[in-house]
Amino acid sequence: MRFSKLLIPTTKETPNDATLPSHIYLIKGGFIQSVGGSGLYNFLPLGKKILDKVRAVVKDELDKAGCQEVSLSFVTPAAFWEESGRLEKYGKELLRFKDRKSNDFILGPTHEEMMVNLVRQTVKSYKQLPLNLYQINLKFRDEIRPRFGLMRGREFLMKDGYSFHASTEDMLREFALMEETYKKIFTRLGLEFRVVEADSGAIGGSGSKEFMVLADSGEDTIVVCDDCEYGANIEAAIAQPRIYDTHTELKTIVKKALYDDGKSICVGFVLPVDTELQDVKACNAVDANDLAECDTEDKLAMVVIEEALGAAVDPSQFDVQEMIYADISSVQEGDSCTVCGGKLRYTKGIEAGHIFQLGTQYSKPLGANFLDENGKAQPMVMGTYGIGVSRLLAAIIEQNHDDKGCIWTKESAPFALQIIVSNIKDDEQVALGENLYEAMLAHGMDVLLDDRKDRFGAKMKDYELLGVPHAVVIGKNLTDGMVEFVTRKGMQTEEVSVENITDFLKKRL
């Protein structure tokens, strides 16, 4: 492509609301454009191209693993969500609206219901299982506070996959296959990531793992072990219990646990003073939908004691109907790993993928049954697998940038090579640029030729901002028969003679 023909509106100025490198550079580089509404973005040609490349990697690996792509209707009849019980539970992130006939619809934030519906209509026998269907489509979540550009938009591109099995064993096999497949995807995209144990959240289910792209700007705190592979989201992390005795100072944190139909109870969480209450663990311990601050001095209906305290706490001191022990405190840095005993530490990650063992949580209420070998109806056992595709663009930049701009990884780069003609008035430079451009195109390389009338400085700034992995600068040294080969990462340059440059490029790229 020729730069002069492309819509790449790069800017010198930084948008004032952008704080993350990915947000700043994606806007400045003209990859995306804010739509003005919060959390909504247009993808401009370059951004769309990268999105397609990332999407292609995801699709390629999934298809190789035997998954099948479908495309579900974006607008979803609310009836499906009533059936699964999530219409109530999902909350305000779910965008609801009516059509002209006053029928209720939602914009899908995730598509378990739709996919189960698709399958229950078409799959009746164990002979048709297992099945792994996915789509790479727009999702909409009416986020309370969208921010960070593509990182947390309201509309976003997500790959969501769903697998259906005749047995739990087979689902676990597929779950492991998807973990391996996801590793291949993230590796191909050039990302440094960690697979961690996670809480299942609103999607539900038993086991779940998150794929965390490691970056300081990540919104999630993850606990990792330096000595082994153990990693977990702080929400789900476990450590070897600390030792406490009866002298341990305790604190009680009171929260209101919220349940379906607006029910709530006041719960006291008892833990050592030097530890933190982990809200998600606490929420799970009392099987609640959510925890809120207790506004009144309600009587405690329940007490949950950190299980590590064990005999160190005297249960008779609490005057309540119900008392349980559970792991409710946050793992702290320096705690010991349950796998190998090594020291645990915190790091930050961007959640880019999440895989769940769903079981029959959706197939049962939605009646997705199959007939087994004995002709008996059974609910299908399900897994669900997500990748935030548009978020990956942001994650790639969070992990690969410098103070000048983006540095795209090989598989995500908008172009493999950028040819920069530094003085467009110099006929010799222009001629070489054109020749090289044609030669590389003929060689099947995706090349960007910067043939604009701008000066050298402006072109280099744009090159650095756009972050194409390599460039050839045709400039002053052409009088000595030399051009420069530039590697964006580190901005290293190598002098190459004009005679050799074509072969050089073929070899290096």
Place this chain on the structure above:
RNA sequence: CGGAGUGUAGCGCAGUCUGGUAGCGCACCUGGUUUGGGACCAGGGGGUCGAAGGUUCGAGUCCUUUCACUCCGACCA
């Protein structure tokens, strides 16, 4: 939803206190000069000042209402 703030040209902002012809930088258009680190000169186009109502001879500016967005805290790929 709680707290803080901002709405003026495509983007970034000044002007609001103290009412009196709507401005600056970037970007854009025309002509010329320039070409190794976001050039320069000259000329030019572009605005219901977020919206509605009010006060006033006169409102971007004062008053009332409203909407939107941003930032800090609780949800999520």
